[in-house]
Amino acid sequence: MRKAALIWLIFVFGLLIASAAFCADTEIVPMEDREINHRIDTGETIMLNDGQSSPKVEFCSSPIFEQRFVIKFDLSAYHDVKFGQVRFKFFVLQATNISSLRLDAWYYERAGDDITEEDYIRGDANAGQYSWDGVSSGSTTIEQWAELDVTDLVNSRVGDYVYFNIRLSGSYPDYDGNVFDPNEGHYYVNVAAQEFGALSPRLVISSPFVLTGKDRTVYGSITLDGSESYDPDSSLISYQWRLKCRGNPLFSRQASGITATIENLRPGFYDVELTVENEEHKTATGGFIAVCMPGRPGDFNSDGDVDGADLASFANEFGKANR
Structure with missing residues (x-):
């Protein structure tokens, strides 16, 4: 009986190990993370020294300032690669004097430059929100x-470097969103930021990872x-290809x-898109x-010669694609 139980445990343990190896994710730690303060009374923006273990995302007084936490990731090892899934994670430690907490992570790209004071206002796409309604006074x-x-x-x-700008908003008795009330006290959220640490x-x-190559011009195929x-x-x-024609959906193709x-591709x-699927059926x-030109350069209407009719055909097909 003990032997059978032992065999069963070994079998289950083996399955768990195989599953873990089969489903492994890759975690990328920040290349840089910094706190940036903005004084509301003077308009001055100041970047704090690097190496803060639990920086604050806050609004406070004496002096009055707002604070951001900016994080930079280097994806140059995955140049042009598209991922099956990407998740951004950060660890929230505690909140002080906030009744309903919301942290917004704003996303943006740069050429890989170091974080500066100007990053305080950067972020053109909301990557998502973390909310917590159980915060009491204190x-x-x-x-x-x-x-x-x-x-x-x-x-x-477009490039290899991506940034996230974490901002505090939500509701504290006398403000809405990012409007600061100087009559209230110190209130903030601590976010863990030990670089290369367990809570980084x-x-x-x-x-799976997809790599298809660069934009290109082709002629007929x-x-x-x-x-x-x-x-x-x-x-x-599985590898499934879809070619969606912008000018005329009837010209779209699959493979x-x-x-x-793919032969006999119409100009446009x-x-x-390439969709790949792995053995776990994740995609x-x-x-x-791709810009498809006629088989003969300049012969946009594919009638075998190059004349004024080709210019009209070009304007018709390519004009539709950019309307």
């Missing part, structure tokens, strides 16, 4: 991970290659396979833009 320990799905934002990135902010990326897409923990079992060649702009999608 200090309240929270100790929770805020986890935001930022897959679409990160997969739409992080990006968690999940496979296109060869598609998804062979650089991969999954470090599994095998890819399947790691590589594929195409959004090319990821990436793509590029």
Whole structure:
């Protein structure tokens, strides 16, 4: 009986190990994270020294200032890669004198420059919100991970460096949103930021990973290659291609396979998408833009010669694509 139970435990333990290895995510710690203060009374913006273990996102008085927590990630090791999922996580430690807490994470991109005072106001896309309604007067320990799905934002990135700007808003008795009331006392939220520590902010990326190449111009046909897409923990079992014609949906095409060649492609702009699927049936999608020109350069209406009719055909097809 004991032997059977032992065998069963070994079997279950083996399954757990295999599952963990099969589903491993990759965690990326920040390249840099900084606190930035803005004095409301003078308009001066000041960046605090790096290395704060639990920086504050706050509004307070004496002196009056607002504070931001800015985090920078380096994705150059995944240049042009689209991920199955991306989650942004940061650890909320405690809140002081806030009745209803909300932290907004604003997303933006830069060329990889160091964080500066100007980053205080940066952020053009709201990556999501962390809310907590159990905060009472005084200090309240929270100790929770805020986890935001930022897959679409990160997969739409142009460069290799992404930034998040964490801001405090919500409701404290006499303010709404980011409007400061100087008659109230000190109120803030502590966010953990031990670089390379267990509670460091992080990006968690999940496979599969898609790599399709750059935008391109083609003439009448296109060869598609998804062979650089991969999954470090599994095998890819499906490659589905979609070519969406912007000017005329009737010209859109589909294909399947790691590589594929599509002939007789009509002139126009195409959004090319590759969706890969792994053995766990998880998917990821990436793509590029293809401009299809006629088989003969300048022969936009494919009648075998180059004349004024080709200019009219070009204006008609490519004009539609950009309306």
